[in-house]
Amino acid sequence: MISRVSTILLSTVLSAMAMSQAHSQDTIKIGIDASYKPNAWVAPDGELTGFEVDLAKAVCAEIKENCEISNVPWDGIWTALDTDTIDMVGTTVTVSKARLEKYDATRVIYKVGYAFLVPADTDVSGGIPALKGKSIGTITGTQPYYEYIKAMLGDDTDIRGYDSPDAAVLDLDAGRIAAFMNDDQQLQYQFISTGKYKLVDKPTYDSKFVGAGRAWFFRKGSKVLVDKFNKGLDAVIASGKLDEIGMKYLNAKFTTP
Structure with missing residues (x-):
């Protein structure tokens, strides 16, 4: 009886550990430089907020993914991506030939001057x-x-x-x-x-x-993830959610390709 209970307990613990590990692996880690208000900043309560934060959350909700958004300063954001500390640069970045040679990118989200x-x-x-x-x-x-x-x-x-x-x-x-x-x-x-x-x-x-505009960047070989985020972006843009977020933080609608 004791042996059976021990087996059940061990099985439960191992199952919980497996679920926790799977949850961790399934979490998409997004880094955003929170020093550019209104794009992103740290609120008095310590929460990340701003245009880019809300946009990332909207897309993650659209594609039904668990996303973990953290504040990663610009001078270390690419190193964080290269070393797997984050899976995506959630600060919208100018698309350039040099960047596309080294990283994967989503569709262009919007243009700036x-x-x-x-x-x-x-x-x-x-x-x-x-x-x-x-x-x-x-x-x-x-x-x-x-x-x-x-x-x-x-x-x-x-x-x-x-x-x-x-x-x-x-x-x-x-x-x-x-x-x-x-x-x-x-x-x-x-x-x-x-x-x-x-x-x-x-x-x-x-x-x-x-350049062509601004996008989100991933490590090379992230096609599945990029395709997923592109679908989410398409839906968010088509629904008018991008403009809604833009008006909330910038009092402006965005030019999208």
Whole structure:
């Protein structure tokens, strides 16, 4: 009798362990850099929130997958993907040839433009060319930003990388950089809306700079997972949920291919 009970208990424990392991393996780990409000930030209660967080949750719900979303700083997000710490870069990233050679990506989710930000009292009559020879800030590790700045202002431009837009704009306010280059949606929401800043010129949407648009990235060989997320994205976009989330956080609807 004791032997039988022991066997049942052992079987129950092993079954629970197997279920726990399966649950862990089935969980899709998504990393999002939570330093770019309104795209993603950490709320006072410690919860991740923002446009990209809500979009990832909406797609995970659509495809009925258990997703674990964590805050992974931009400067370590690709290493986290390469080392299997996360399964997906949930920060929407510009699609480029170089990235597609190394990673798998979803369909393009939306498009943004590139622009230069300056304090509101700056004379911008000379346009972008007037920034030549000056120090320009942008986000560290965002290669398309660096390439765009060099194309517009020259290869010898003093480009200074920052871990966050807030850090860059602090230096902009202090006069340590002449302009901050980033995507126009981020600049509009976080800075221009305050009335303290403006764009040097209209944003560019030229595909040779901004690429096809922004997507989510996975390790190479993730076709099954990518296909699943693509179906979820198609459904979320078709239902109007993407626009709903965009209006909630950015007061804007997105241009989708």
